[in-house]
Amino acid sequence: MTTRFEREAQPESLLLNMGPSHPAMHGTIRIMLELDGERVLSSEVEIGYLHRGFEKTCENKSYFNLLIYTDRLNYVSPLINNLGYVMAVEKLCGLVVPEKAQIIRVLMSELSRVSDHLTALAAMAMESGAFTVFLYKMKAREFLWDVIEQTTGARMTTSYIRIGGVRADLHADFAGACRRAVAETHKVLKDVHGLLDKNKIFLDRTRDIAVMSRADAVSYGWTGPCLRSTGIPYDIRKARPYLLYDRLDFEVPVGERGDNYDRYMVRMKEMDQSLRLIEQCVGLLEKMPAASTADGLAPAEAIRMARGQKPVRPVILSPNLEGADRTVQPEIYAAAPGYVLPPKDETYTTMEGLINHFGYFMKGHGIRPPRGEVYFSVEGGNGELGYYIVSDGTDRPYRLHLRAPCFHVVAALEQLIRGRLIADIIPTFGSMNMIGGELDR
Amino acid sequence: MEEEKILDALRQACPDAVLSAEVSLGDAVAVIRGESLTAVAEFLRGAPLSLTFLLDLTCVHHPGRVEAFEMVYHFLSLDTNARIRIKAGLPAENPEIASLTGMWKNASWLEREVFDMFGVRFAGHPDLRRLLLYEGFEGHPLRKDYPLRKRQPRIPLRKAETK
Numbered sequence: 001m002t003t004r005f006e007r008e009a010q011p012e013s014l015l016l017n018m019g020p021s022h023p024a025m026h027g028t029i030r031i032m033l034e035l036d037g038e039r040v041l042s043s044e045v046e047i048g049y050l051h052r053g054f055e056k057t058c059e060n061k062s063y064f065n066l067l068i069y070t071d072r073l074n075y076v077s078p079l080i081n082n083l084g085y086v087m088a089v090e091k092l093c094g095l096v097v098p099e100k101a102q103i104i105r106v107l108m109s110e111l112s113r114v115s116d117h118l119t120a121l122a123a124m125a126m127e128s129g130a131f132t133v134f135l136y137k138m139k140a141r142e143f144l145w146d147v148i149e150q151t152t153g154a155r156m157t158t159s160y161i162r163i164g165g166v167r168a169d170l171h172a173d174f175a176g177a178c179r180r181a182v183a184e185t186h187k188v189l190k191d192v193h194g195l196l197d198k199n200k201i202f203l204d205r206t207r208d209i210a211v212m213s214r215a216d217a218v219s220y221g222w223t224g225p226c227l228r229s230t231g232i233p234y235d236i237r238k239a240r241p242y243l244l245y246d247r248l249d250f251e252v253p254v255g256e257r258g259d260n261y262d263r264y265m266v267r268m269k270e271m272d273q274s275l276r277l278i279e280q281c282v283g284l285l286e287k288m289p290a291a292s293t294a295d296g297l298a299p300a301e302a303i304r305m306a307r308g309q310k311p312v313r314p315v316i317l318s319p320n321l322e323g324a325d326r327t328v329q330p331e332i333y334a335a336a337p338g339y340v341l342p343p344k345d346e347t348y349t350t351m352e353g354l355i356n357h358f359g360y361f362m363k364g365h366g367i368r369p370p371r372g373e374v375y376f377s378v379e380g381g382n383g384e385l386g387y388y389i390v391s392d393g394t395d396r397p398y399r400l401h402l403r404a405p406c407f408h409v410v411a412a413l414e415q416l417i418r419g420r421l422i423a424d425i426i427p428t429f430g431s432m433n434m435i436g437g438e439l440d441r
Numbered sequence: 442m443e444e445e446k447i448l449d450a451l452r453q454a455c456p457d458a459v460l461s462a463e464v465s466l467g468d469a470v471a472v473i474r475g476e477s478l479t480a481v482a483e484f485l486r487g488a489p490l491s492l493t494f495l496l497d498l499t500c501v502h503h504p505g506r507v508e509a510f511e512m513v514y515h516f517l518s519l520d521t522n523a524r525i526r527i528k529a530g531l532p533a534e535n536p537e538i539a540s541l542t543g544m545w546k547n548a549s550w551l552e553r554e555v556f557d558m559f560g561v562r563f564a565g566h567p568d569l570r571r572l573l574l575y576e577g578f579e580g581h582p583l584r585k586d587y588p589l590r591k592r593q594p595r596i597p598l599r600k601a602e603t604k
Contacts, residue, residue, distance in 0.1 A: 004568060004570075047572065047573065048571075048572060048573035048574060048575070051573040051574065053582060055558075055583060056582055056583055056587075056589065057589075060589050091466060091467075092466065216546065218493055218494055218519065219545055219546040219547070220545075220546045220547045221494065221495055221496065221545065221547035232519060234519055239522050240522070372465060372466065373465070374466055374468070375468060375497075375515060375526065384496065386496065386497060386515075388497065388499060388513065388515075390501055398501070399501045399502075401497070401499040401513075403496065403497040403515070407550065407551075408547045408550075411546070411547050411549070411550040412546070412547075415546075440573055441573070
């Protein structure tokens with residue numbers, strides 16, 4: 001059994017297998033190369049090594065339960081994946097999310113976007129030999145992930161953004177922690193600019209290599225930083241604003257040539273814009289009341305005071321500690337019974353609360369959006385991240401399809417490396433930021 | 442309403458092709474005949490709508506219906522920022538629709554994925570074979586009659602060929 005690629009190859013050319021287990025094919029992807037010396041005559045990209053039936057699994061899970069699978073799509077920016085799914089369901093159900101939850105969602109998606117770009121460029125730089133840049137960027141990503149971890153309780157598999165709101169309120173010192181992380185990231189970005197922007201080795205490997213024309217970028221369905229590197233200023237946050245993006249101040253950086261260097265530069269500039277957005281949101285957040293009144297108390301003491309038969313002082317716990325406590329928090333959850341998690345305290349103490357709880361989690365009950373279908377997209381780290389959901393009125397999606405941005409980007413890899421050297425594959429592939437979880441689903 | 446205008450333009454340009462058109466949850470949605478997909482796509486891509494961007498292409502399986510497979514296309518215009526969803530039903534036996542690979546380059550992989558997952562064939566696709574799953578996989582997993590926990594038979598080890 002020979003593949004079409006093997007049959008069509010010239011008899012005198014060398015066939016070389018790159019991947020699926022290759023240090024530069026992060027994620028697993030296989031590129032079959034037809035070589036004349038070091039020059040790539042043609043190639044065939046084979047994907048699917050990380051396919052785990054995401055869409056089939058989701059069709060057999062309830063709307064609440066399948067949220068955790070969205071974490072594992074683009075595992076570098078899980079919060080944006082949560083957001084896209086959750087907002088698609090909210091569009092289907094017509095839920096309105098409170099403003100504080102929207103601010104938190106913007107914050108979380110921008111923190112994720114920065115960490116996504118940092119990871120993409122770190123891997124790209126490392127594979128081009130700039131290991132220092134890799135370490136610097138990983139350091140910056142740790143600062144951001146610390147903020148994410150303090151808020152969501154997890155570094156990668158967050159499941160933090162929930163249908164109707166967000167899982168928990170921010171902790172007391174969030175603004176300070178966020179500002180420190182942003183300041184550290186700015187420092188790292190400045191260092192990286194100094195290390196790479198005019199670096200002869202880096203420029204030789206990226207400038208005018210793998211140039212994508214605007215027409216081809218559109219024909220391939222490129223979105224996100226890769227599309228903008230060709231000079232098309234399309235960003236969903238501007239084109240179809242969701243959350244608070246129409247009220248916030250930011251720019252959409254674009255490239256000129258559409259080569260590897262532009263894809264690097266657009267991502268670097270986008271991180272600056274994202275940090276600007278984070279700073280604006282932190283400013284907005286400081287004007288909001290805190291949901292928790294347990295500040296200054298040790299967790300055990302706070303729980304005892306909130307749960308006691310005769311509370312010494314009325315304490316509202318932060319949901320960071322013990323799940324949504326006495327009431328559903330109106331600041332961060334929509335007032336939509338049946339769509340948001342019922343308060344735990346009522347579940348444990350009242351009959352109605354217990355019924356509500358079972359009504360939410362029991363098979364065949366829970367979140368049941370009306371019949372219909374919806375497509376909703378957010379600006380993910382790699383571009384337009386869209387969810388297409390068909391609902392038949394039951395508690396499970398009849399069909400859930402993900403429009404993965406890097407699927408369209410990687411589809412163009414064969415064209416971009418044709419006629420180039422083997423060494424050019426590495427930065428080209430790195431600049432695409434292929435994420436296996438999202439590509440193969 | 443911008444969505445209504447797009448649908449009106451589509452209805453006027455291809456009156457025979459459009460079966461129904463409505464705005465659903467703020468999105469323009471048109472159901473067309475499967476055989477007129479190429480004509481509709483060409484009209485959408487050209488002036489005045491200039492929906493030059495094939496955003497997404499997927500399929501939904503409805504086993505009980507006569508038209509068991511429903512192809513779903515999303516188009517986007519970068520100039521006017523308009524979007525439209527086009528749906529086309531295909532029969533349960535030998536579902537086949539025209540390929541869009543001649544118009545959009547990303548259609549190649551998208552159609553291979555739908556072929557892989559649903560077994561829908563695309564007339565005119567230059568290289569229609571499985572994309573995510575492997576050669577030798579039995580069945581099409583996103584069809585509703587494919588069991589969730591079905592196991593696949595082992596495929597024989599492929600011997601390395603020497604030229």
